[in-house]
Amino acid sequence: MRRTAPVYATALLVLAAAVLLRWLLDPVMGDSLPLVTLFGAVAAAVWIGGYGPALLVAVVGYIACTYLFIPPRGQLGLETPETVVGFIAYLFTCSLIVGIGEALRIAQLRAKAQGELLRVTLGSIGDAVITTDNEGRVTYLNRVGESLTGWTHHEAIGHPLNDVFRIINEDTRQTVESPVARALREGAVVGLANHTLFVGKDGVERPIDDSAAPIMDERGVVSGCVLIFRDVSERRQGEKREAERLVSARFLASIVESSDDAIISKSLDGIIQSWNAAAERLFGYTSSEALGRHISLIIPPDRIAEEDHIIATLRAGTRIDHFETERLRKNGRPVLVSLTVSPIRDDKGHVVGASKIVRDISERKLAESERQKFVTLVENSTDFIGICDVNGMPIFVNRAGLRMVGLDSLDEARTVHVRDFFFPEDQPRIIDEFFPTVLEKGHGEVDVRFRHFKTGEARWMAYKVLTLDDDTGRTVAIATVSQDVTERRELEDNLRELAADLAEAARRKDEFLATLAHELRNPLAPLSNMLEILKRGTNQDASVRRGLDTMERQLEQLVRLVDDLLDLSRITHNRIELRKRHVELASVIRQAALAAQPLAEAARQTLDVNVPDEPIHLHADPVRLTQVFGNLLNNSCKYTPPGGAIRVTVHRDGDDAVVTISDTGIGIPADKLDMIFDMFTQVDRSREQSQGGLGIGLTLVKRLVEMHGGTVEAESAGEGHGSVFEIRLPALQEMADAATPAAGDTRRTSSTHRILVVDDNADSADSLAMLLELTGHEVYTAHDGHSAIASAEEHRPDVVLLDIGLPVLNGHEVCRTIRQQPWGKAMVLIALTGWGQDEDRRRSQEAGFDGHLVKPVDHPRLLELLASLTEPRTAH
Numbered sequence: 052m053r054r055t056a057p058v059y060a061t062a063l064l065v066l067a068a069a070v071l072l073r074w075l076l077d078p079v080m081g082d083s084l085p086l087v088t089l090f091g092a093v094a095a096a097v098w099i100g101g102y103g104p105a106l107l108v109a110v111v112g113y114i115a116c117t118y119l120f121i122p123p124r125g126q127l128g129l130e131t132p133e134t135v136v137g138f139i140a141y142l143f144t145c146s147l148i149v150g151i152g153e154a155l156r157i158a159q160l161r162a163k164a165q166g167e168l169l170r171v172t173l174g175s176i177g178d179a180v181i182t183t184d185n186e187g188r189v190t191y192l193n194r195v196g197e198s199l200t201g202w203t204h205h206e207a208i209g210h211p212l213n214d215v216f217r218i219i220n221e222d223t224r225q226t227v228e229s230p231v232a233r234a235l236r237e238g239a240v241v242g243l244a245n246h247t248l249f250v251g252k253d254g255v256e257r258p259i260d261d262s263a264a265p266i267m268d269e270r271g272v273v274s275g276c277v278l279i280f281r282d283v284s285e286r287r288q289g290e291k292r293e294a295e296r297l298v299s300a301r302f303l304a305s306i307v308e309s310s311d312d313a314i315i316s317k318s319l320d321g322i323i324q325s326w327n328a329a330a331e332r333l334f335g336y337t338s339s340e341a342l343g344r345h346i347s348l349i350i351p352p353d354r355i356a357e358e359d360h361i362i363a364t365l366r367a368g369t370r371i372d373h374f375e376t377e378r379l380r381k382n383g384r385p386v387l388v389s390l391t392v393s394p395i396r397d398d399k400g401h402v403v404g405a406s407k408i409v410r411d412i413s414e415r416k417l418a419e420s421e422r423q424k425f426v427t428l429v430e431n432s433t434d435f436i437g438i439c440d441v442n443g444m445p446i447f448v449n450r451a452g453l454r455m456v457g458l459d460s461l462d463e464a465r466t467v468h469v470r471d472f473f474f475p476e477d478q479p480r481i482i483d484e485f486f487p488t489v490l491e492k493g494h495g496e497v498d499v500r501f502r503h504f505k506t507g508e509a510r511w512m513a514y515k516v517l518t519l520d521d522d523t524g525r526t527v528a529i530a531t532v533s534q535d536v537t538e539r540r541e542l543e544d545n546l547r548e549l550a551a552d553l554a555e556a557a558r559r560k561d562e563f564l565a566t567l568a569h570e571l572r573n574p575l576a577p578l579s580n581m582l583e584i585l586k587r588g589t590n591q592d593a594s595v596r597r598g599l600d601t602m603e604r605q606l607e608q609l610v611r612l613v614d615d616l617l618d619l620s621r622i623t624h625n626r627i628e629l630r631k632r633h634v635e636l637a638s639v640i641r642q643a644a645l646a647a648q649p650l651a652e653a654a655r656q657t658l659d660v661n662v663p664d665e666p667i668h669l670h671a672d673p674v675r676l677t678q679v680f681g682n683l684l685n686n687s688c689k690y691t692p693p694g695g696a697i698r699v700t701v702h703r704d705g706d707d708a709v710v711t712i713s714d715t716g717i718g719i720p721a722d723k724l725d726m727i728f729d730m731f732t733q734v735d736r737s738r739e740q741s742q743g744g745l746g747i748g749l750t751l752v753k754r755l756v757e758m759h760g761g762t763v764e765a766e767s768a769g770e771g772h773g774s775v776f777e778i779r780l781p782a783l784q785e786m787a788d789a790a791t792p793a794a795g796d797t798r799r800t801s802s803t804h805r806i807l808v809v810d811d812n813a814d815s816a817d818s819l820a821m822l823l824e825l826t827g828h829e830v831y832t833a834h835d836g837h838s839a840i841a842s843a844e845e846h847r848p849d850v851v852l853l854d855i856g857l858p859v860l861n862g863h864e865v866c867r868t869i870r871q872q873p874w875g876k877a878m879v880l881i882a883l884t885g886w887g888q889d890e891d892r893r894r895s896q897e898a899g900f901d902g903h904l905v906k907p908v909d910h911p912r913l914l915e916l917l918a919s920l921t922e923p924r925t926a927h
Contacts, residue, residue, distance in 0.1 A: 086137075093145050106149065179196035188212070241262065321345045370391075435448075474502050657695075680699075687716060804917060849879060853882060
């Protein structure tokens, strides 16, 4: 009622204003349109108070305007038809105005009520709400929005949204486009990307979750945008905590699954609830086999009572640590384990189950047992075993060590510094040199004397030391396991003396052999020279020629036998020298067979040689090959019983020449086949000794064959079944001129020279001079060092063949003197001597000789050397 009176009063005031306005316009309008201002008053009354005030204004207004403006003025009534029609039209018009106005007013009230409802709703919603117009300016901000943004509703109205609502990317810190802009641009609902932070007016950053939607009318026209966002800090924290719990749970699950210890959970009634991979490996049951079954599955029957004790302990809330016991595997085998059992509690703290960690301690128990054995071994060892700290103070010395140095107890040893274990004269070497090296390398070994603390006796020890490091790699102690080597040292001293004696004996033997070879070569030289001269003579009948050939072969064999005096040394030092030329294999085989024939005939053995008609040529040392085949034939003769057979066959196999020597002898045991070519190896020592020999024949055979690029192999079916030796040598391609002239070829050199022969053996000098004169050279002789220098200066020879062992002035001094003269610098000086060791050749080269030939001279080689003098010479 109190609200109605002001409404009617206001309506009457509006009516009074409308009547006053018509009265003011009356001078202009006169009698026309007397009710025109009433329609606005009726409309205003309807808008202000509804149809009640409007009817009041319409009725009172008509009365007032009829009395004031409708003629006859000053009267009321409907006296004329025009008045009635006007009144009806007025009522109709007012009815329309009232009806339309009332409808609009009701609609406006409803809209206002809805708007108020929306405002209240938005104000009470838990999310922040911001509305904007089409230009993105804020038109509304609810209370939550005020709280989050720091802006009040009135402050925010009209501001650009980006001022009120500023968002950035959590990772890049870059400003993010407002979702309102996108919603207005795209006309669709837009949400924020993840990791978006809202920055409030106070600078506080909050993670938010939001969405924006365009505001559209019925026709789909966008008139603005509404933005709804919320602070998700707690949710993010919750999600983070949940993620951390999930990671933690996964981490724990990973630990459980990857643990080397079996981890099992069970209820208080013993039902298995979890079973990790280590439990599967330890007990042999898979998870599916174990889950849901009673824990007695793995408990031996005689230990079931242990489970009752464990459960009782868990119910009391007590943890069981490192309980060592025995459990059963699926295959029934027992396993030693250590149990750690913890109670599992619910939210109220009640024990509802147990978590059990089971560790296999079988290896540890074994290690403990082995460690105890090791301790026993250390204490019972006869070696000195000790440990000291890095400062040199003993920590441990075993009983044997204490006895060795004369200490009564470990406590006594711990009062003695390590340096005192050694003699004073040895201490600097051990303490200042040896120990620093051990600390650097981590180990070391040295022979040193230990001092007996009571008797002062010295004991030689093989002092083996190593460092002991902690987990960080820092050296914390030094350990030793040392052996008493006093007897070994004494034996070594004896062996060194014996080795020195043997070395001296070997030196004297080599010196004797070299001297013997030199002395034998001196008489052989003139014999060889004169034989060569005789061969060059004319009018020789066949018997003389055969005799000379025989002499030549035997002389050459004798020369080689002199060389063989040094073969043992040469084999040992790999210094055998080959003198290769083109040879026909059959002739070498026949010569070796001819040399072995007497031995075969003496044992009534058959020696059969089968060579092909077509010759096979080799580039080889014929004497060495004769030695190879001779050794093999001699072996066959020695190891074949009387009346046996020896057979030699030769054939060509592709690029190889193959020589097979077989016999019907005692054979070779299977366990000796791989070693018969080793030095000093003999198949049957008693038989070998009865025949003589050093056991180097087959070793020499193998070396010589390999030096020719070939191979030798032995086969035997066993004892009593004979043996077969197969030699393969590289053969030459067959050519008409494959063979070179024989050593006795009388061809002259293509050029002649002035030659001085110097030798204190007149026969040797004269015979060599005669031989060289036969080949067209101009030859002079001298028999001592001084006459050699004088003759060289007088005759200025092209070549000097100079003996080394000259009286007064030896060959080396003569060579040096000639080389110092201007006329002697280009002269060719060749050492011609009985000394043929490597050291002899080195010394002659150092003295200035151009070559070194060993007596008796190899005439073809000497002639080739002289012929080569027409070529430019390279000085050493």
